[in-house]
Amino acid sequence: MRASTDPQAATADRYRQFAEVEARGMSACYEEWARGVADDPVTAALIDRLPGPKRQPNLVFSASRFHGAPVSDYAAFSVWLAAHWADVEATCLTHATQTNEPGRCAVLLPALAAIPGPLALIEVGASAGLCLHPDRYSYRYTAADGTVRMLHPAAGPSPVVLDCATTGPVPIPDRLPDVVWRAGIDLNPLDVNDEADVAWLDALIWPEHADRRASLRAAVEVARAEPVEIVSGDLNEQVEALVARAPTGATVVVFHTAVLAYLDEEATRRFAATMARLPVRWLSNEGQSVVPAVAENLRAVPTASTDFVLARGTEPIAFTQPHGRALHWLA
Ligand SMILES: C[S@@+](CC[C@H](N)C(=O)[O-])C[C@H]1O[C@@H](n2cnc3c(N)ncnc32)[C@H](O)[C@@H]1O
Structure with a gap:
């Protein structure tokens, strides 16, 4: 058989x-x-x-x-x-696998900071929304030659410090982006104020990853202090209405990490077409073959087959370690 x-x-x-x-x-x-x-x-x-x-x-x-x-x-x-x-x-x-990894903010940050602000962030497939606070975390970027760059929120160091090893010409910004509005969409939003949801997020972290568990717990505290709306529903059904709610004068950024693999090909193409049509900047951080419009433009070869591709629109700009631990910027 x-x-x-x-x-x-x-x-x-x-x-x-x-x-x-x-x-x-x-x-x-x-x-x-x-x-x-x-x-x-x-x-x-x-x-x-x-x-x-x-x-x-x-x-x-x-x-x-x-x-x-x-x-x-x-x-x-x-x-x-x-x-x-x-x-x-x-x-x-x-339950479903809804791993929410704030560490992914470390690979999104250089791309976010390069967009003229102020920013209105919309994350599709947000889980509990922990990636919607990139301006409230601290970052430690370590280059291959050992050079360390620290970045902190305007209000001072965050209890969440995200470590990321960098290679290539990563445009590490001087300051964190100015985020004036943020919201998410998820089929099943998790609630940072619900202990059972937080326990599930904790259980989704693999046993040996104590640093990710510590970041999760600290990020949950940050998110509890700054509640964010996460609309319940399918991203293709909800994204246009949410974009329309963003404040005028802000640059709307729609982003997603580790989400589109859950969609079938038609739904993925529909989403890509919506991103091309709407007045938004689109950042994606997904597996190498997940977004066909990005995969078609991918010329470089990653060091690991599990690497994600960070893309600005349909242009690949970096390979990323799936939990945000490493970032390789493409020339
Ligand atoms: C692996 S989690 C990633 C969460 C978050 N983006 C992160 O990187 O930490 C994927 C999330 O996408 C959501 N999701 C999957 N398909 C979706 C859809 N069609 N519309 C909205 N959310 C969806 C799931 O419910 C889940 O919370």
């Missing part, structure tokens, strides 16, 4: 690929768990009780962590999962 028609083989393949492509070098724990599931028909059969889209390794592992699965070897995890399957299953059915 071909893997594509064998549900169990498909789950094994998905977990093996997750181990080799996504988790390797990023999370030793998730790499081991995913390899373990791939080689364990009993646990794969448990996961196969979920609908296909919910068998996603990142979702099953995050739901497990949400319910207290300890960092462990695979043998202990498989025993834990069997004992807690009802809870994990229920969470997989009601």
Whole structure:
């Protein structure tokens, strides 16, 4: 039987690929768990009780962590999962992978700061909106030669300090952009004031990434102090109306990171066409093949196949590490 028609083989393949492509070098724990599931028909059969889209390794592992699965070897995890399957299953059915990574502001910032302000920011696929506060975080950019550039909000250093390694001619600004208005759109907005939502965001962070967990917690405090509206709905349905609400006199920037991969090709093309039609600046930070209009213009080759492409309109301007840890500016 071909893997594509064998549900169990498909789950094994998905977990093996997750181990080799996504988790390797990023999370030793998730790499081991995913390899373990791939080689364990009993646990794969448990996961196969979920609908296909919910068998996603990142979702099953995050739901497990949400319910207290300890960092462990695979043998202990498989025993834990069997004992807690009802809870994990229920969470997989009601939750989605909505990782909100404020670190991505570090790769967006040079592009944002190059746009004449003041800025009105609209993030589509905002999750809890933590990337809507780029002017309220501090940044530490470290170049390949060891040179460090720090940037702080006008009011002084932020409790959120985002580290980013840079290569290429990154146009690091002298100051943070002047943001006068901000709003988001999400199919399922998460609420920074809801402890269960914050606990879910925490569980979505991979086990070894303590620095990302600390940034999340600090960014949640920043966001709680400055509430932002996140409209509930599909980005294609909502974006035009939200753009129309932006204040006159501000440059409207519509941006998204790690979002369009959730759309089918037609919805992605529709969104790109809307961005070309509306009076906005469009910044995207997505996987290399996710935005066809950007991929068509991509000439450079990234160092890592997992790198995202930062684009201004349809023009690729940088490769970025998916969590914002590194930025390679294209000449
Ligand atoms: C992986 S999260 C990224 C969140 C945030 N952009 C970041 O980089 O931290 C993707 C988000 O996109 C949202 N999303 C997916 N498809 C969407 C759609 N069609 N319209 C609006 N939001 C969508 C999901 O609900 C989720 O919160």
